[in-house]
Amino acid sequence: MTDFAGLTAVVTGGASGIGAAAAAILADRGADVAVLDLDPAGAERGFRCDVSDDGEVRAAIEAVAAQLGGIDVLVNNAGIGAAGDVAANDDAEWHRVLDVNVLGMVRTTRAALPYLRRSSTAAVVNTCSVAAWAGLPNRALYSASKGAILALTLAMATDHLDDGIRVNCVCPGTADTPWVGRLLDAADDPAAERAALRARQPMGRLVTAAEVGHAIAYLASPLSGSTTGTALAVDGGMYGLRPRPRA
Numbered sequence: 001m002t003d004f005a006g007l008t009a010v011v012t013g014g015a016s017g018i019g020a021a022a023a024a025i026l027a028d029r030g031a032d033v034a035v036l037d038l039d040p041a042g043a044e045r046g047f048r049c050d051v052s053d054d055g056e057v058r059a060a061i062e063a064v065a066a067q068l069g070g071i072d073v074l075v076n077n078a079g080i081g082a083a084g085d086v087a088a089n090d091d092a093e094w095h096r097v098l099d100v101n102v103l104g105m106v107r108t109t110r111a112a113l114p115y116l117r118r119s120s121t122a123a124v125v126n127t128c129s130v131a132a133w134a135g136l137p138n139r140a141l142y143s144a145s146k147g148a149i150l151a152l153t154l155a156m157a158t159d160h161l162d163d164g165i166r167v168n169c170v171c172p173g174t175a176d177t178p179w180v181g182r183l184l185d186a187a188d189d190p191a192a193e194r195a196a197l198r199a200r201q202p203m204g205r206l207v208t209a210a211e212v213g214h215a216i217a218y219l220a221s222p223l224s225g226s227t228t229g230t231a232l233a234v235d236g237g238m239y240g241l242r243p244r245p246r247a
């Protein structure tokens with residue numbers, strides 16, 4: 001497919017996992033892609049940028065727009081995890097995670113808006129999570145951040161209808177990325193933990209980063225011109241399906 005030919009895209013957190021998969025798929029389909037990441041090593045057109053620092057975000061977005069000649073697609077994907085129930089984390093940790101996961105998307109979108117408004121095929125895709133709309137154990141802070149992203153996606157989609165900027169999000173289930181690899185490494189019994197994560201998904205396997213990347217590309221594509229304000233589940237059925245447990 002060449003649906004992104006002539007278009008430019010920015011992917012935050014694009015040096016690893018889901019973001020790297022999305023960046024590769026967008027490039028494969030013709031986009032000029034820039035990656036904003038804390039650690040851009042390995043990304044083809046990587047800019048070092050911490051999405052929790054407004055000055056860094058503004059400078060990086062301006063540098064990307066100057067280098068690529070504008071911004072048509074913004075993929076807000078950078079995010080961090082947090083474990084525990086509502087009492088498990090102190091205020092500083094709540095502020096830190098919300099600052100990266102939610103305000104990070106606010107900062108990049110705010111900085112990119114003038115460029116997106118000039119595009120005739122502007123699209124924003126936010127990486128949300130199944131945790132936004134299904135209660136998962138020991139993910140209170142992380143889930144709150146993703147619930148905020150779901151609401152923010154709908155609000156942004158509404159606000160920017162007249163700007164011609166479509167805004168959507170993807171809601172992945174547990175995806176096999178370096179992030180989940182780190183979680184498994186830290187578990188007492190990584191094999192049992194992986195089996196439990198697999199079993200939680202109706203399809204009986206983890207989601208792949210490429211599957212989420214393709215969903216991001218679908219939502220970002222000019223071919224999806226009537227799609228805005230949607231949340232696309234890429235979760236092996238985890239949110240919507242209630243199959244009988246496997247024997």
Ligand code: NAD
Nearest residue numbers: 013016017018037038050051078079129172174175177179
């Ligand atoms: P990952 O850790 O493999 O990649 C995340 C990338 O974001 C890394 O390259 C990291 O350097 C970058 N990053 C982290 N903090 C940053 C910051 N402050 N500024 C700039 N870049 C920063 O993780 P992943 O699994 O690919 O997750 C990507 C997104 O997908 C996250 O928003 C996550 O919440 C979401 N998600 C992941 C899963 C999953 O199971 N892996 C499920 C649902 C949603």
